[in-house]
Amino acid sequence: MPSSTDTAVPVHTRRDRFDPAGELRLMAGGEPVTRIDGGPQAGDVPVWLVTGYAEVRQVLGDHRRFSTRRRFGARTAPDGPRPDELVGQLLDYDPPEHTRLRQFLTPEFTLRRMRRLEPGITALVTEHLDAMERSGPPADLMAAYASPVPGAALCQFIGVPRDDRADFLRRCHAFLAAGRGRRRRAAAGELLSRYIAALVARRREDPDDGFLGMLARDHGDRITDAELRGVCVLLVLAGLDNVSGMLGLGTLLLLGHPGQLALMRDDPAAVDGAVDELLRYLTVPHAPTPRTALEDVEVGGRLIRAGEHVVCSLPMANRDGALLAEPDRFDITREPAAHVAFGHGVHHCLGATMARMELRIAFPALLRRFPGLRLAVPESEVPFRVHALAHGVDRLPVTW
Amino acid sequence: MSWEIHVDRARCAGSGLCLAQVPAVFDQSEDDGKVLLNTPAPEPALAAAVRTAAGRCPSGAITLHETGPDAGGV
Ligand code: HEM
Numbered sequence A: 001m002p003s004s005t006d007t008a009v010p011v012h013t014r015r016d017r018f019d020p021a022g023e024l025r026l027m028a029g030g031e032p033v034t035r036i037d038g039g040p041q042a043g044d045v046p047v048w049l050v051t052g053y054a055e056v057r058q059v060l061g062d063h064r065r066f067s068t069r070r071r072f073g074a075r076t077a078p079d080g081p082r083p084d085e086l087v088g089q090l091l092d093y094d095p096p097e098h099t100r101l102r103q104f105l106t107p108e109f110t111l112r113r114m115r116r117l118e119p120g121i122t123a124l125v126t127e128h129l130d131a132m133e134r135s136g137p138p139a140d141l142m143a144a145y146a147s148p149v150p151g152a153a154l155c156q157f158i159g160v161p162r163d164d165r166a167d168f169l170r171r172c173h174a175f176l177a178a179g180r181g182r183r184r185r186a187a188a189g190e191l192l193s194r195y196i197a198a199l200v201a202r203r204r205e206d207p208d209d210g211f212l213g214m215l216a217r218d219h220g221d222r223i224t225d226a227e228l229r230g231v232c233v234l235l236v237l238a239g240l241d242n243v244s245g246m247l248g249l250g251t252l253l254l255l256g257h258p259g260q261l262a263l264m265r266d267d268p269a270a271v272d273g274a275v276d277e278l279l280r281y282l283t284v285p286h287a288p289t290p291r292t293a294l295e296d297v298e299v300g301g302r303l304i305r306a307g308e309h310v311v312c313s314l315p316m317a318n319r320d321g322a323l324l325a326e327p328d329r330f331d332i333t334r335e336p337a338a339h340v341a342f343g344h345g346v347h348h349c350l351g352a353t354m355a356r357m358e359l360r361i362a363f364p365a366l367l368r369r370f371p372g373l374r375l376a377v378p379e380s381e382v383p384f385r386v387h388a389l390a391h392g393v394d395r396l397p398v399t400w
Numbered sequence B: 001m002s003w004e005i006h007v008d009r010a011r012c013a014g015s016g017l018c019l020a021q022v023p024a025v026f027d028q029s030e031d032d033g034k035v036l037l038n039t040p041a042p043e044p045a046l047a048a049a050v051r052t053a054a055g056r057c058p059s060g061a062i063t064l065h066e067t068g069p070d071a072g073g074v
């Protein structure tokens, strides 16, 4: 079985169960910024790995000097036209282009909007727990709950019609599972894009009160079809595996900490802090979009030159003593820390409020429904995700 | 000591974090999703919460300023 410590896996994505991999820590060796082998994609261009908390905030907070435009392994000229498949993908935009596009989207992600979405999410969480209870025990928590709940939530948010949801999510998961193989990925992306393009056309004609419908109604003449499509593809890339990874990995972690599990289950006042600590401790995204320095910048005592690439390790930053004391201790009763699990700066996760809401609802609901929840296999047999954008487990066999 | 909050709406990334933490002080516009201030000078009891919110703001859009006679930025 491949493990996430395989050397074929880029070093910054390696994990040892819940922790950043030992060799990642060794390599960093207490240095906040180190050179890494960027692999064939980077060619001769130096690649820096940033693992310190303050240094990660410095890089992500400085969009003037660190660009996200896809220059890393880019086939097109850096300042040439954006390839079709990246149009609308906010993470490929720098201000002021980024500012223009993001301003249309932020109103759809406010706390008030999320509160309107909340009853629907609670309902679909209940629906999935009912189904799990009817057909188990045992169950694979990923297939029965952790993966379909964020999927259904995203469908509801975007405004994917009920009858289309199964088909849409199949296309999403095929795209997310296609991995790094360029051809397979392009084919799966094309299938997903085609569905989304049709939905965009439909919502232009007949806007509902979902994300796409609201955007089409409020900003229809200022945002293009290609941008709407790209934004939706980004929501799929950013909003599914991150949340399902959190739910699966978080449940596994809590099962190993029965006292904290009981606290999260029984004390509603503990839930917000618990979700934040789970986000920090697990930090499922390995890294944000690689940045490219636009001028020479000193970071953590090292000189990063214009044109060089920078990869930030979010899990390492969130385990830095500069962020909080005893960073390797998992403790849901901590004061919430200013962690970077959702990134930092202008690209700070647009879906953070939505993700937090999903986790706040889904964890306690699961733990309350099945107070006897436990693993159905020895812990060593739980397969951790490898080669995925977000850390997590592939399957989580549980019983109750 | 008296103090005042400034929010830089141009910088705000619309994360909604601050109003989730201190709803008495921060709000969020329905129009652009960005931060709004309910009051620039909340009661002293909220100072610690506001300071934490400023530290957690992902875009550094929240700053606190002393407004006493020999005030400097914080
Ligand atoms: C636990 C769940 C999640 C985590 C840990 C997470 C993490 C992140 C991180 C680290 C970034 C910054 C990437 C960078 O700087 O390159 C980001 C950006 C983004 N996320 Fe999330 N995310 C989560 C859930 C979601 C959800 C549910 C959605 C939407 C439905 C979403 C939508 C986005 C978007 C659109 C961006 C790009 C923002 C921009 O470029 O301005 N995320 N996310």
Ligand code: SF4
Binding pocket: B007, B011, B012, B013, B014, B015, B016, B017, B018, B019, B026, B034, B035, B056, B057, B058, B059, B060, B061, B062
């Ligand atoms: S925390 Fe900062 S970025 Fe988020 S809404 Fe408040 S001011 Fe804006």
